[in-house]
Amino acid sequence: MEKQAAGAPGGSDGAGPNRKPWGSPTSGTASGETPDSPSGSHVEWCKQLIAATISSQISGTITPEHISREHKVTHTHTHTQTHSALPALRYGAQGKMFQNQVPLLPGETIQTTMKDVMYICPFSGLVNGTLTITDYKLYFTSTEREFVLDVNLGVISRQETISVPNQGENTKGLELVCKDMRSPRFAYKTEENHPDVVELLAKHAFPLSHNLPLFAFLYKEQFPVDGWKVYDPAAEYRRQGLPNESWTISRLNSSYELCDTYPSTLVIPTNISDEDVRRVATFRAKHRIPVLSWIHPETQATIVRCGQPLVGPSDRRCKEDERFLQIIMDANAQSHKLSIFDARQSSVALTNKAKDGGFESESFYPNVELNFLEIPNIHVIRESLRKVKDVVYPTIDEAHWHSNIDQTHWLEYIRLLLAGAVKVADKLESGKTSVVVHCSDGWDRTAQLTSLSMLMLDSYYRTLRGFQVLLEKEWISFGHKFAARVGHGDENHANSERSPLFVQFIDCVWQMTRQFPAAFEFNELFLVTVLDHLYSCLFGTFLYNSEQERMDKEVQSQTASLWSYINSQPEDFTNPFYVDYQNHVIYPLVSSRHLELWSSYYARWNPRMRPQVPVHQNLKELLILRAELQRRVEELQREASSSHSLSSSEHSPSPTHTTGTPLHTAV
Structure with a gap:
């Protein structure tokens, strides 16, 4: 099988007949699309931000058409949504914004409106305007120029009271510390007839803490595409060639009785009884037994995920668990070994062993090799991203940019994660060996490693729909604790369970798109x-x-x-450079010099980080041009085929003639 890392010539490590190396990215290729040219919708808002048009907003040069956000315009002064024919989150020329007009989503209602509020802009000082709070967003419009700022309330991590000098005794300051790397600040005057802004924001930013529903349950948009049908476990396993003689699709967890954090549909070895599976569940953290995530189409080597074994300080054993892993190894006739990749730092794994957790002993699991990937835990990653925010917002120290980023260790942790995923992928592809991946509980670093390695091995997951399937499968259905890690609707911002593990994963995906700009159907947006x-x-x-x-x-x-939203407008999220080569394996280069901070995401709120050349509109035009060229190619192929057929008929013998020279086709 030929394998190839980004930027490297093709190698020849165990060539397979159908799986091909991916060509190296070309220097200077626009591998990281930078959206621009907004014209409405949340998508268009992202285009503005990624293209860093914030500075033009602040300077007052933006046109009404550019003031776009993730909602529709309402043409009524009531607090109910006026329905239009436009899809949700989208509006173009019809959606011009005017002072005191707040666009609302279907189901969104205004809670209060306050005049004479000041937005404390970190780049241009005080901006006077009107602040509207709905049950979904905070919406500020300037009374001095065409400037709009909105923050969806779900992104708020906490509120902090700040001092506002020289504005009078009845002026209060409020800072909204957000999860997306910004912290907008406002100043407002307290009046008797005004509701308490802090209390009102807390109520709707943290609805679960106030016995209210999350806004998703109030949102009433109807989409032409049903996104809930994207992932069908049976169809995805069928795509992988499952079930087969070695692996079966089990409904043992159909009522979530075996493991309440696993999906109802699991793929497990055929040659193991339900009773043995239950015994294995008691030996694995959170009952997360070893289950198949992906199977190699040629070698039948597999990626299996699970929780840590509960060996404890006394080195407990479970014969059923040992046999379970032996069966996994035996299912792959290409190798007589099984590789276990423990995502944790070895020192942490030893500490977990003292707390009744642990790792597999090579003495008890014959032909098993154990590898520690030394990836830090959720607390280290949380602190690292906090340091990144300090570097990029609100001001940037240009003179010490690189050293400041280095001190966050964020890119080092990205490197460790990508390096671990490459090891997993290469063990399957080149080593033709099945692997077992786990961390402590099997829902954080495990999901990162399995999904990244599957992204490298399987070109389907690099398509727009395939990536959605990957997220639904490896992250959502297999129990990554999104609510705990993100803190949806919860005001307890200091909860130690919070950590940006999913952000780190998406960053790794972005790094891969930079190195392989034609390998992914989806774009940065x-x-x-x-x-x-x-x-x-x-x-x-x-x-x-x-x-x-x-x-x-x-x-x-x-x-x-x-x-539903994404697939209703796929052209906005499509990479025009995408080449649909199936069965190509990609290995990103993971040395520090090949990684970079994702500035167009982390620093998008800072106008000083704007790219020199906004390219999103060019990319959309390229998509149109590509479609036109493809149609022209197909027309020429039809013309050539027709011409060839006509020429053949003119020179071929009569149908009654049976002695002509036969046509030989080389195979």
Whole structure:
């Protein structure tokens, strides 16, 4: 099988007949699309931000058409939504913004409006205007120039009272510390007839802490595409060639009795009894037994995920667990070994062993090799991203930019994660060996590693729809604790469970798109949109901690899917450079010099980080041109085929002639 890392010539490590190396990215290629030229919708808002048009907004040069956000315009002064024919979150020339007019989403209602509020802009000072608070967003419009700022309330992590000098005794200051790397600040005068702004914001920014529903359950948009149908477990496993003689699709967890954080549909070895599976569950953290995530189409080597074994300080054993892993190894006739990748730092794994956790002993698991990937835990990653925010917002120290970024260690942790995923992928592809991946509980670093390695190995997951399937499968259905890690609707910002593990994963994906600009069907705007709605609570996709919780809350019937929105306008999220080469394996280069800070996401609120050349509109034009050229190619092929057929008929023998020379086709 030929394998190839980004920027490297093709190698020849165990060539397979159908799986091909991916060509190296060309220097200077526009591998990181930078959206621009806004014309409406949340998508268009992202385009503004990624293209850093904030500075033009602040300077007052933006036109009404550019003042676009993730909602429709309402042409009524009541607090109810006026329905239009435009899709949700989209509006173009019709959606011009005027002073005191607040666009609302279907189901969104205004809670209060305050005049004489000051936005304390970190770049241009005080901006006077009107502040409107709905049950979904905070919306500020300037009374001095055409400037709009809105913040969806789901992105707020906490509120802090700040001092506002020289503005009078009855003036209060408020800072909104957000999860998306910004902290807008406002000053307002307190009056008797005004509601308490802090209390009102807390009520709707943290609805679960105030016995209110998340806004996703109030959002009433109807989309032409049903995103909840994107992922069908049976169809995805069928695509992988499952079930087969070694692996079966089990319904043992159909009622979530075996493991309440696993999906109802699992793929497990055929040659193991239900009773043995139950015994294995008691030996694995959170009952998260080893289950198949992906199978190699040629070698049958597999990626298996699970929780840590509960060996404890006394080195407990479980014969059923040992046999389970032996069966996994035996299912792959290409190798007589099984590689276990423990994502944790070895020192942490030893500490967990003292707390009744632990790791597999090579003495008890024959032909198993154990590898520690030394990836830090959730607390280290949380602190690292906090340091990144300090570097990029609100001001940037240009003279010490690189050293300041280095001190956050963010790119080092990105490197460790990508390096671990490359090891997993290469063990399957080149080593033809099945792997087992786990961390402590198997829902954080495990999801990062399995999904990244599957992204490298399987070109389907690099398509727009395939990536959605990957997220639904490896992250959402397998119980990444989105509610705990993000803190949806929860005012307890200091909760130690919070950590940006999913952001780190998406950053790794972005790094891969930079190195392989033609390998991914989706663009940078898609990744930014996914992260924005990780926090927004507008869609039900990332809500709650497990499939069981989402079933109990009736998420699919009561909320809209993010994929409904994405797949209703796929052209906005499509990479025009994408080449549909199937069965190509990609290995990103993971040395520090090949990684960079994702500035167009982390520093998008800072106008000083704007790119020199906004390119999103050019990319959309390229998509149109590509489609036109493809149509022309197909026309020429038809013309050539028709011409060839005509020429053949003119020179071929008569149908009654049977002695002509036969045509030989080389095979």
